[in-house]
Amino acid sequence: MLxxxxxxxxxxxxxxxxxxxxxxxxYETKQDxxxxxxxxxxxxxxxxxxxxxxxxxxVSMEEAREALKDAVPDLDRYMADCRVEMVPAENxxxxxxxxxxxRVADAMSAKLAGILGRGYAGVRVTGDxxxxxxxxxxxxxxxxxGINDVIGDQRLAILCTYPLAACGAFEILDTVRTHQxxxxxxxxxxxxxxSAALKRAKAEIKRLNEELERRVVQRTSELMKxxxxxxxxxxxxxxxxxxxxxxxxxxxxxxxxxxxLAGAVANSDACVAWLSSxxxxxxxxxxxxxxxxxxxxxxxxxxxxxxVPFKKAAPEKVRVNINEVIEETLALIRSEASRxxxxxxxxxxxxxxLVLGDRVQLQQVMLNLMIxxxxxxSGVDDRTRQLQIRSATHDPxxxxxxxxxxxxGIDPQVIGRIFEPFYTTKPQGIGMGxxxxxSIIEAHGGRLWPEPxxxxxxxxxxxxxxxxxxxx
Amino acid sequence: xxxxTPTVFVIDDDPLIRDAxxxxxxxxxxxxxxxxxxxxxxxxxxxxxxxxxxxxxxLPDLSGLDLQRELRESDIHIPIIFITGHGDIPMSVEAMKAxxxxxxxxxxxxxDLLDAVQGAIARDRxxxxxxxxxxxxxxxxxxxxxxxxxxxxxxxxxxLNKQIAADLGISELTVKxxxxxxxxxxxxxxxxxxxxxxxxxxxxxxxx
Numbered sequence: 001m002l003x004x005x006x007x008x009x010x011x012x013x014x015x016x017x018x019x020x021x022x023x024x025x026x027y028e029t030k031q032d033x034x035x036x037x038x039x040x041x042x043x044x045x046x047x048x049x050x051x052x053x054x055x056x057x058x059v060s061m062e063e064a065r066e067a068l069k070d071a072v073p074d075l076d077r078y079m080a081d082c083r084v085e086m087v088p089a090e091n092x093x094x095x096x097x098x099x100x101x102x103r104v105a106d107a108m109s110a111k112l113a114g115i116l117g118r119g120y121a122g123v124r125v126t127g128d129x130x131x132x133x134x135x136x137x138x139x140x141x142x143x144x145x146g147i148n149d150v151i152g153d154q155r156l157a158i159l160c161t162y163p164l165a166a167c168g169a170f171e172i173l174d175t176v177r178t179h180q181x182x183x184x185x186x187x188x189x190x191x192x193x194x195s196a197a198l199k200r201a202k203a204e205i206k207r208l209n210e211e212l213e214r215r216v217v218q219r220t221s222e223l224m225k226x227x228x229x230x231x232x233x234x235x236x237x238x239x240x241x242x243x244x245x246x247x248x249x250x251x252x253x254x255x256x257x258x259x260x261l262a263g264a265v266a267n268s269d270a271c272v273a274w275l276s277s278x279x280x281x282x283x284x285x286x287x288x289x290x291x292x293x294x295x296x297x298x299x300x301x302x303x304x305x306x307x308v309p310f311k312k313a314a315p316e317k318v319r320v321n322i323n324e325v326i327e328e329t330l331a332l333i334r335s336e337a338s339r340x341x342x343x344x345x346x347x348x349x350x351x352x353x354l355v356l357g358d359r360v361q362l363q364q365v366m367l368n369l370m371i372x373x374x375x376x377x378s379g380v381d382d383r384t385r386q387l388q389i390r391s392a393t394h395d396p397x398x399x400x401x402x403x404x405x406x407x408x409g410i411d412p413q414v415i416g417r418i419f420e421p422f423y424t425t426k427p428q429g430i431g432m433g434x435x436x437x438x439s440i441i442e443a444h445g446g447r448l449w450p451e452p453x454x455x456x457x458x459x460x461x462x463x464x465x466x467x468x469x470x471x472x
Numbered sequence: 473x474x475x476x477t478p479t480v481f482v483i484d485d486d487p488l489i490r491d492a493x494x495x496x497x498x499x500x501x502x503x504x505x506x507x508x509x510x511x512x513x514x515x516x517x518x519x520x521x522x523x524x525x526x527x528x529x530x531l532p533d534l535s536g537l538d539l540q541r542e543l544r545e546s547d548i549h550i551p552i553i554f555i556t557g558h559g560d561i562p563m564s565v566e567a568m569k570a571x572x573x574x575x576x577x578x579x580x581x582x583x584d585l586l587d588a589v590q591g592a593i594a595r596d597r598x599x600x601x602x603x604x605x606x607x608x609x610x611x612x613x614x615x616x617x618x619x620x621x622x623x624x625x626x627x628x629x630x631x632l633n634k635q636i637a638a639d640l641g642i643s644e645l646t647v648k649x650x651x652x653x654x655x656x657x658x659x660x661x662x663x664x665x666x667x668x669x670x671x672x673x674x675x676x677x678x679x680x
Contacts (some may be wrong), residue, residue, distance in 0.1 A: 258557045259486055262578035266492035269582025273499035281499075288495050295488050338530075 019122060021157045022147050024175050025183040026164040030058045032185050033161060037064075037126055038071045040159055044124040045078055050115050054127035056089035058163075083120075089131050099132075101139035105146050112156065122155040130163050137171065144178035256335050257302050263295035302331070319354040319467050320362060322399055323391055329366040330389070333374065342374050342385040349392040353466035355399050361440045362464075365448075368433040369403040369460045376407030376458065383456065397466050398446075404459040409452055418450065437462075476521050478593045479503040483513050483527040483539075484555070493526055496582050497589055510534035514542070522600055524573070524592035526585070529556040529563060537563065540570050549599060551592035555580065606676050609669055612658050620657070623650040627663070628670045 027033040037059075041051045055064045064086055069075040078084045090097075093104055115123050132140055147158060162175055164184075176182055182193040194202075271288035274281045326348060337344050355362075370387065377385040386406045394400035410418065417423045419438050434448075441448040446464040453459040480497050484490040485508055494504045503521075507513040511533050513525075529536040536554055543550065551573040556564065564575040573595060574588035616624065619640075626636045633651070637644040660666040 254557070258578040260488065262555070262557075262580060263486070263488035263492050265579040266489065266496055266582055266585070270492055270495035270499055273496060273582070277499060284495060284499065288492070291488060291491055291495075295492075298488070 019155045019157060020152045021181075022144075022151050022160075022179055023158075023181045023183065024160040024162060024179040026162050026167065026172070026175075026185070028164050028185060033128075034059060034063075034067050036183070036190070037159075037161070038067050040124065040126060041068055041084070042071045044122070045072055045084060048121040050118070050120040050123045051084045052111075052115070052123065052125045053084070053086045054089050054092045054125070055086055056128035057130045059128070061086060061088060089128055092127070093131065099136040099139065101136075101143050105143050108143075108147075109150070112154075116154060116156065120155075122157070124157045124159070126159040126161065128161045128163075130166065137174070141174050141178055144175075148178065148180075253302070253332065253335075256331075257299060260295040260298035260302070264292050264299065267292040267295060316358055317356050318359065320357050320359055321352070322355055322362070322401060322464065323348045323352060325359060325362050325366055326389055326391060326401065329363055329370060332367065333370050336371070337374055337387060340374050340378065340385065342377060342387050345386060345388045347388065347390040349390075352391060352393055352399055353397075353468065355444070355464040356467045357444045357464065358440075362444070365437040365440050365462065366401070366403075368437045369462075372433060372460070373403050373405035373407070373458075376405045378407075380407055380456075393466070394463055397468065398463045399466055400461060400463050402459050402461040404453045404457060406453070406457040409456065410450055410458045415450065419448075477503050478597070479505060479519055479521050479523040480589055480593075481505050481507065481513060481518070481523060481525045481550075483507045483510055483525065483531060483536075485509060485528070485531055489528070489555075493585065496585060497526075500586055500590075502589070502593075510536075510539040513539075522593050522597040524551040524553060524589055524596055526553045526555065526589065529554050529567070537567060537570070540567065540572065544570065549596075549603070551596050551599075553585070553588045553592055555585075606672065609658070609673055613673060615657050616654060620650050620654050623647060624654045624658075624666070624670065627651060627654070628667050 025033075025036055027036070037053065041053060044051045053064060053068075055061050059067075065075070068084075072078065075084070092107075093099060095103060112123065112125070129140070144160065151158065160175075160179065162171075167175065176193070180194075183190055184193060185191075267288045271285045271292060274285035274288060326346070330344065330346065334344065370389070373387045377387070383406060388402075388404040390400075390402045390404070392400050414423075414425070419434050423435075438448045441462045441464070444464055446462055448460065448462040451459045451461060480502050482490055482493045482497070482504060483506075484493065487508075490506050490508070494506050497504045503523075505516075505518075507516070510527075510531050527536045527539065531539070534542070536552075540552055543552075552567070552571070553574040553576065554564070554567050554572050555576050555578060557578045564572075567575060573592045576584060576588065613621075622640065623636060626639065631639070633644050633647045637647045640647070655661075655666060658666060658669055660669055
């Protein structure tokens, strides 16, 4: 459907003169008729359109040409270019003074097809009906109706003019029925009378448009909400996994923290005791106080390290020394390792380039890989349970971290699934550790993959792009 | 150092805790010897004075419970005060059953440790004295002749001299003589005391 609005040239028509408009006008005076038609044709010519004016009483061909030339000074040039055509109504509608509806319809179709085929921006037609007699009225109505069936998808507008004085009530009703809308001169100005069908159609289109728009808005907001919820859920899941991993470590963290706390309490008790003795032993008291401070500092260090993975914050990319992250994580799992009789070995490369990343997330990956490694060795009794953590420069622009265990290794049957969310081989596991670890590493532009560790166990390796210092 | 100054042996792999305990116990005038591992402690020589052992349940080489077992099997009697980082109930039950005197959870109060140490030393002093007495009694018992031991066994069963004489096929007078020797050798003033001494000897199985 063509919905492009045309400038009708008549203010009153305004935007309603879309392509495909078939409308009529009732006039009382020649003055009114000319005013409307000149405006209609002028506007069409100015918009690179073709104008066909079928002229009839009370306007003569001469008057029509003069009036249009007054409004459009270049009319001669338009005529020469065949952009405007004026034909007498008798020639157009009648043959030997007789009206034949079918002939007119066919002739009009052929003529319009010819004009439309010449590639104008559009075609606007106006024709007057003052020649029409009562005898031919009903046939003419059929022609008018036929136009409605074909005009819809053409770049075509047709304005039919009727002398009001010649129309009785029945004729007016027929005319209103066969046109999309009606222009009439009332109390000195042009008004638009729309047919109920057009009104309904327009209202329906408006309603459908509004409905469509409302649904688009609604769906958009639903999608945005869903994607926001998804993002939040992912962040929460990552945090929960982190907290879960930390929860598994609670016992060992408590031990880790109890140690310096016990040291602080016992040393300050000793300090007080030495100060209270007679005479006070200041050297011993001083030494005990110094050890108290040392113990408290150690406790603070542990708390600082623990706070990091629990933090609920948006990821932030900073320059990170991966060895520091590894050391911090090792401090958290040391007790867990010793409780599981796992010996820890580190081979951390010196002078590693920094990586750009989120400290908390990277620590989470290290934590996951180390805890997995320790748990993978829980069934090992015939050999040393050994967890080896290596870091190195890999290619010139990458840092590689490997966590190798001496456990049972990964069953080749499931190796393709271990990174799937919710895939787990542990009775208490939620199966998110590796999935999240991989997504974190990939979000940092790196890779995470498993390899067999010979002769026993598995090695999880990840690479991270090195942050190359740019020389200013 | 006085001959019987009580000595506390402290075993902990964390120097912070080790030094704190050493300092704390030293502040009340007790002798303290510290060790970084159970092996160091077992490998060293220990003065033969009343004392106790303060150790962490988790030690790097030999766990506290293993050390406790090893000491018991080597017939080394010393009260043990355990310190643990975890409120590990099954482990503390096992330790107490095996003769630990106290089980302190980190972080512990200094006074609690000192009270436990003083209690353990008092207990060790009593135990050492009891062991010395038993050893003395056994030494006395060892001086008895086979016949005197037979007479002693029957006397404490409550048999009359006449019955003993009949059972052993000796004269009543000879029985009286043996009885007098037994009382003298066992340093018992009365029959009742002899019975008590014998009971005490029986209560502690002889270890060879």
